[in-house]
Amino acid sequence: MVDTTAPTGTPLIDMRNISIAFGGIRAVDDASIDLFPGEVVALLGHNGAGKSTLIKILSVAYKRDSGQIFVNGEEASISNPRDAKKYGIETIYQTLALADNVDAAANLFLGRELMTDWGTLDDGAMEAEARKVMGRLNPRFQRFKEPVVKLSGGQRQSVAIARAILFNARILIMDEPTAALGPQETAQVGELVMQLKADGIGIFLSLPTGSA
Ligand SMILES: Nc1ncnc2c1ncn2[C@@H]1O[C@H](COP(=O)(O)OP(=O)(O)O)[C@@H](O)[C@H]1O
Ligand SMILES: [Mg+2]
Numbered sequence: 001m002v003d004t005t006a007p008t009g010t011p012l013i014d015m016r017n018i019s020i021a022f023g024g025i026r027a028v029d030d031a032s033i034d035l036f037p038g039e040v041v042a043l044l045g046h047n048g049a050g051k052s053t054l055i056k057i058l059s060v061a062y063k064r065d066s067g068q069i070f071v072n073g074e075e076a077s078i079s080n081p082r083d084a085k086k087y088g089i090e091t092i093y094q095t096l097a098l099a100d101n102v103d104a105a106a107n108l109f110l111g112r113e114l115m116t117d118w119g120t121l122d123d124g125a126m127e128a129e130a131r132k133v134m135g136r137l138n139p140r141f142q143r144f145k146e147p148v149v150k151l152s153g154g155q156r157q158s159v160a161i162a163r164a165i166l167f168n169a170r171i172l173i174m175d176e177p178t179a180a181l182g183p184q185e186t187a188q189v190g191e192l193v194m195q196l197k198a199d200g201i202g203i204f205l206s207l208p209t210g211s212a
Contacts, residue, residue, distance in 0.1 A: 007036035010073040012171050012202040013058070013089075018067035020053060027053040028064075035171065035202040040193060043206040051206040055173050058204075059084050059091035071171075090164035091173040094180065096156055100149035104141075105130035107148055108163045133162045136199075137192055154185035161192055165201065172196060173204045 011034040018031045028050040035041050043051045056062040058069065060081045069076045071087045078084050084091070098107050105126040114122040114129070127144060134141050138158040143151060148159055157177060164172055174193075178186040196203055 007039055009036065011036050011070070012072060013204075014070040014073075015054075015058070016068045016070070018054065018057060018064055018069075020057065020062060020064045028057070031067075033204075035204060037170070037200045037202055038197050040197050040203045040205055043204060044209050045206075046210045047208060051208075052175055055091065055175050055204065055206060058089055059173055085167075085169075088168065088170035089173065090167075090169035090171070091175070092157075092160050092164055092177060094176055096160040098148050098156060098160060101147045103147060104134060104144055104151075104159045104162070107159050108133070108166050110163070112167070129166070130162070133166050134158065137162055137165075137195055138188075152185060153181045154188035157181070157185070157189050158192055161196070165196065165199075169201065171202050171204070175206045176208060177205065179208070 013033075013035040015034070016032050018028055019026065020028045031050075031054055033041065033043075033054075043054065045051050053062060057064050058078065061078050061083065069078060071089075076083075076087055078087065078089075099110055102110075105123070108130050109126045114125045116122045116125075130144060134144075138155070141155060141158060143155065148156055151159070161172070177189050181189065193203060193205065
């Protein structure tokens, strides 16, 4: 049978025959998976199935025992988290890793701040950029002047995603993004994912099965 919905062209990511063991535990055993632009691929599995481990082989360069990784059709060598970013791979962890006491713009530009010609922080430019990218992801978001600790879980998630895509990520990895969210916020994350998909970003989404 021919799957007419199958994407064509070169996958953003092609992981082939990936295996990794920790001591005697085969955390990932001969897994192959690919991801095309504008595609959302879910990694489904129960707690301990190896979802986070497979993700971390891409994002933080867990050393695999075997297998190959291709990015845009070329074999990739990812040996640290910076390499992953170089390949346009951004990861959002459950913890989000936001700086709680500063606002959305400051979080988006954390460690890569925009400066004026005089060498001071260009807060105006950063807020303008933040409004642009947040406006695309979450048009209802207006709380630009508040520290992110005051935001809802869904809003915090959108700040973390905005930070990931601000610097041109083509591949977004989300490890159980809705684990700590209520139904309404989970729906909001679903909308964010559909928006990213429409923008041509490829998304790996890990989701637990059989829990709760
Ligand atoms: N850094 C590590 N050291 C040793 N064992 C690990 C490590 N990371 C994961 N594991 C083991 O690998 C298996 C898969 O874990 P994980 O990838 O976290 O699963 P999931 O994300 O699907 O819940 C589990 O048995 C887990 O205990
Ligand atoms: Mg996990």
